[in-house]
Amino acid sequence: MIALYKINSPLAEKIADILYKFDQKPTFYYSKNSLLDQIMNPLVLITSCSYIEEVETLHVPIVPLSINLSDVEKVIQEENLYSNKWIIVASKQEIEWLKLEKNLSLKDHFQFIVKDNLSQDNIQKNSIFFVSAWENNFLFPPYLEKNIRYVEPSIATITSAVRQALSLISITRDMLREKYQVEAVVNSAHDGIIAVDRSGHITLTNENAKHFLGLEGEVIGRKITDYIPHSDMVRVLQTGKKEIGDIAKIFDRQMVINRFPIIISDKVVGAVSNFKEITEIQKLEMKVRKKLHHSGLEAKYRLMDIIGNSVEVSDVKQQAKLFAETNATVLITGESGTGKELFAQGIHLESNRAVCPFVAVNCAAFPESLLESELFGYEEGSFTGAQKGGKQGVFELAHGGTLFLDEIGEMPLRIQTILLRVLQEKSIRRIGGNRTIPLDVRIIAATNRNLDEEVEQKRFRSDLYYRINVLTLELPPLRRRIQDIPLLVQSMIAQFNEEREKKIETLEEDVYPFLMSYHWPGNIRELRNIIERMVLLNNGPKLSISQSPFLQKLQRKNYQDLKENQLSLKQGEKELIQYALNKYSNKTMAAKSLGIDRSTLWRKIKEYNL
Known part of the structure; x- marks a missing residue:
């Protein structure tokens, strides 16, 4: 197909007449969007040099239409314009070709001005301006209208362009041949496409x-x-977003479907889908489980999504990335609110299990009896109220992927015993069942407790502790990474602006100093709570402490906590010095054991009246 793009009617008719003689019926387009609708069909484009930049990103054969010096000389001869200066006004690309023709033909009596550079400074009243016929919408000063001549390309020029377009049809045929080859490849694929x-x-x-x-x-x-009234391909055409690993049943067949938009020049011009029947038992098992228990089976956050540039966070992220390369059990420790689950998800998505389920369970959220059924599942009729058909536990749902056991330090001892056996045997048995179900699950556990102390107090099994504490990732509290607070706050404000339909743009000068001086016992979770409250209470585009009266109470509490911590530190220092003095009769030895010099020790003795 030959298409004419933004060519005015008289000239378009001439081109069409020639094409009809070769049994070619041209199509006419006047916008790039209309062309994009046809981009999936092979075509040859004829357009003027002025519009080549508009359409060159379409990746179709383009025949440029341009006037030449002979066309201009014809106008000069017909109107007897030999006594005037001759200036050709055209697009930059067209002028490059005209200058080349001028140099080759030794016609040095022409001047050239790129149409975008035309100004009062380079307009000479006694000159004749020659403009391509397709530039008839170009505005000249009214007093120059009599000096303007619109130049039509000669029949020879038009014929040459048509001849070139006709010759390119063979290229489009080659494109069609390649298309047929692609179709042959597509038909040889095992997937449906x-x-x-x-x-x-x-x-x-x-x-x-x-x-x-x-x-x-x-x-x-x-x-x-x-054929498919509610086809999801329509959604991909609308959103321009790819959809990977969708599960659907087509004529009693379970299918894995991938859908991709076809994007040219930032515009969706089509979509392609490939799908195949699930035949491998393990893949079917994982995908069906994911379909049946969709909520919580996917990790959303990568390590790169965790906000913070401080050395403390950067080191932990680097260590987590290293841990992701293994299948060993990871124990994540840290205070409440430091982001333990984010790191667990990040490790999962960096590992070779990234395409498999990620299941999280909070061990402190269930009483003992419910926690056992949540972890290991149960068979039908195993207890009063048991679900018909039984229920899968999170270990089964996480098969092939990662199971995140949050707050594992809260797990009752009886459940710890069962968990230890599961980790050792890599299989589970549902409550009320006799069948052993083999598992392939990586465990990431987390706690804000000191498990060493829990083991000493007999509240946590030492053998389970050694089983889960293969690799340890310790997360820093927010007070040790206060330089990350501005980045965290900006991210939270952006999120709350969208969720709460607010328009917070900046912060008062006193906000960051306050936030960075607070000791944050609740860490990032507490910071998020405070920022959300500030956003909700704020009335303007600037976040301020004055509009958040609850912060005054927080300031007083912060001051009191710091004062108490300071007193506690002094008391601890006093007791430590007293212990050293009691242990060593020689004050030099006592000072050395404390890591201070003798003069400092004497000053502390005097300060604490020891």
């Missing part, structure tokens, strides 16, 4: 797709919704 254009018309399919979807006869050109 189907592609649609921007309007949802089918442009490509293979025999497997026809078989899976029950398509019969010629389907190319038909709308996908004629």
Whole structure:
């Protein structure tokens, strides 16, 4: 197909007349969007040099239409304009070709001005301006209208362009041949493949797709919704977002479906989908489990999504990335609110289990009896109220992926015993069941307790502790990474602006100093709570402490805590010095054991009246 782009009617008619003689029916387009609708179909484009930049990103054969010096000389001769200066006004690309022609033909009596550079400074009243016919919408000063001559390309020029376009048809045929080759490759694939254009018309399919979807006869050109009324391809065309690993049942077959938008020049011009039947038992098992228990089975945050540039956070992220390369159990420690689950998700997504389920369970959220069934599942009739058909536990749901056991320090001792056996045998047995179910699950555990002390107090099994504490990741509290607070606050404000329909743009000068002086016992969770309250209470575009009266109470509490901590530190120092003095009769030895010099020790003795 030969298409004419932004060519005015008289000239377009001339080109069309020539094309008709070669049994070619041209199409006419006047906007890039209208061309994009046809981009999936092979075509040759004829347009003026002025519009080449507009369409060159479409990646189709383009025949540039341009006037030449002979066309200009013809006008000069017909109107007897030999006594005037001659200036050709055209696009930059067109002038480059005209200058080349001028140099080759030794015609040095022409001057050239790029149309975008035309100004009062380079307009000479006694000159004749020659402009391409397709530039008739170009505005000249009214007093120069009599000096303007619009130059039509000669029949020879038009014929040459048409001849070139006709010769390029063979290239489009080659493109079609390549298309047929692609179709042959597509038809040889084991997957079902189907592609649609921007309007949802089918442009490509293979025999497997026809078989899976029950398509019969010629389907190319038909709308996908004629066969699948609620096709998800329509959504991909609208959103321009790819969809990977969707699960659907088609004619009693369980399918894994991937959908991709086709994007050219930042515009969605089509979409392609490939899908296949699930035949491998383990893949079917993992995908079905994910479908049946969708909530909580996917990790969302990568390590790169964790906000913070401080050395403390950077070191932990680097260590977590290293841990992700293994399948060893990881124990994440840290105070409440430091982001332990974020790091667990990040480790999962950096590992070779990233495409498999990520299941999180809070061990402190369930009483003992419910925690056991939540972890290991149960069979039908195993207890009063048991769900018909039984229930999978989180270990089964996480098969092939990662199980995150949050607050593992809160787990009752009896459940710890069962968990230890599961980790050792890599299999589970549901409550009330006799069947042993093999598992492939990586464990990431987290706690804000000191498990060493818990083991000493007999509240945590030492053998389980050694089993889960293979790799340890200690997260720093927020007070040790206060330089990250501005980044965290900015991210939180952006999120709350969107969620709460607010427009907070900046912060008062006193906000950051306050936030960075507070000791943050609740860490990032507490920071998030405070920022959300400030956003909700704020009335303008600038976040301020004055509009958040609850912060005054927080300031007083912060001052009191700091004062108490200071007193506590002094008391501890006093007791430590007293212990050293009692242990060593020699004050030099006592000072050395404390890591201070003798004069400092004497000063402390005097300060504490020891």
